[in-house]
Amino acid sequence: MSITSVDRAALVERLSARLSVVGLIPFLLVLVVIGMALVEPRFYGLPNLFNILRNTSFLAIMACGQMLVMIGGGMDLSVGATAALASVVAAKVMASATEAYGFDPGVAMVLGILSSLGSAAAVGLLNGLCSALLRVPSLIVTLGTLSIVSGITLMMTSGMPVYGLPRGFIADFGRALWWGVPAPAYVAIAVVAVVCLVQRKTVLGTYIYAIGGNPLAAIVSGISATFYVVLTFVLCALLASVTGLLITAQMGSGQTNLGGDRLMLLSIAAAVIGGTSLRGGIGRAEIVGLSALFLSTLTNALNLLRINSKKELVVLGVVVVAAVAIDSLGRGKAAVE
């Protein structure tokens, strides 16, 4: 009898170890998908599936950046503001390059994308330098830059949408289907795949884990924590700007409030539900991508069920707490401070 109970304990442990890697997300996802099959046939319409895919792509890219910062032991509240800045900068540059300077639309697009990435990188650099060098908690730094960046974006536009994007940027990219699938999906898959590879196969990925997992050990073994922490913030801002660009291309104009705080909150939720530890050192891009898919599917399902966006917030809140609670309880007593 004692042997079986030990076996059973070992089995449970192995199972829960497996589960804690992937988490509950796939099960919840299947649950939502099956549930929707029973109540709402429109869920499976191609337009709706594409809609989910697009939203998943936007969220997954941003959440990957958020995850990188979290693995390094930080947090970025400014991602939504950065995406909006990227959107506005890209739209302004593209519009003025084609209209005022008469550049070729292709050149204008490249200029717009580069300047948008550049402005985002500047925000990331500011976040990273303040939190790594001045050692201000990243929560406060990014709270500050959230306010600063939103202020700048609003000053640039007075809150109005920016029109005049090259038609190709919208038709051949943002709203386009490439081989029958929305274009943003390819970008998202590429981003998740690259981040995955970086995390598993490169020194860079290992160092970021090391710095978040045990900063002192990482520093003593000669890793420049400052450099890699700054790098995570810059990468996060760049990925946020990619999301900003994709949404801009889909909407067809530069937006100052680009989903506002909602996108930032969802990116944190996706990272956290995807098993990323807020204490740093833990997190995997593919699972974060999966939880982005789950969150997008869930919000889509709620929309189709005509649960308004206000009640949707309540559901999202409960889901986030429940998912994280189950996760942290599953990890047992070791997780206590």
Add this chain to the structure above:
Amino acid sequence: MDQVGGIQSAAADLPTTAERRQALAHIVSLVYRVLVPASPVILALGFGLYVPAVLSLENIINIVQQTAFLFVLTCAQTIVLLTRGLDLSLGPSVSMISVASALTMTAVVGSDGSNGIIAALAGTASGLLIGLLVGLFNGIAVAWLRVNPFVTTLASMNICLGIGTSLSDGHPVFGIPEEFNVAGYRLHVLGIPMSVIYAVAVGIALHLLLQHTIVGRSFYVLGSNPRAAIVAGWPRRRLLALAYVLSALLTAVGALILTARAASGAPNLGGGLSLQTIAAAVIGGVSLTGGRGGLSSALIGSFFITILSNGMNLAEIGGYTQMLVMGAIVIFAVALDRVARVDV
């Protein structure tokens, strides 16, 4: 980072570098200890140079009144920050409590405003009850379900936001009884407005709690050394949950006096208050890693933020520029705090 530099240079010139550094740190921290409490005054005087209206008696009374609201809520935030947590749900729960208590009052009060006192009491009770529920939710999730405070309150923030805006479909709730408005805002006792009196009462209560009770002292330990609390065999979880409940009750008090001022239940009352209270607390010297701060930090921080925004308004600085300045100042203040507080 710094540590590496310290280790490498340690052998070569340890005494002089260390001494010099310590002396410098000492001077900086001395200056800083004077600077932080004086900062709201300096700020006000600075604005006063450009816009004399800032220092007019009317405006100073206005500043004190506005600070009273922010102070009560910053006290609520401080309690949680002390335990190494934070409360992002504070702002939305202010909105939710405001709308819910206003709805209760309008339901109880007669069409001719007959039983206004009962309605005001019912509204207050319902506000406090909802505060209690929010606090229990946060406390249970953080203490027993072991969800990170950031995630917990991020979730409850969404929940409060959702409930607060759907209770009245996002419209303000008018028709709250006169009595509530008078008791919460308009009444002056010895020339002092009620909101200030409530704020002083909250301040005294908080100070007594944090400095003179075992529970209050334990909040500091929960933040600065959670393991010590476990080792000492304290009911750590219950204390942690209690911190969230007390914080949420204070939030409810703040929400009620704000509702009295607005004379309506406003679904957007809380807006940026979560972040403002965190900023105020941190500027006043509360540590985000727990265990440091108290009454004075909440007071200094809330005065600072109020004077800053009041001064910028009177100086006719545009809203977008204000956002920029506010963000930069928060980062700067915390960076200064980090530099100045080198183990002294």
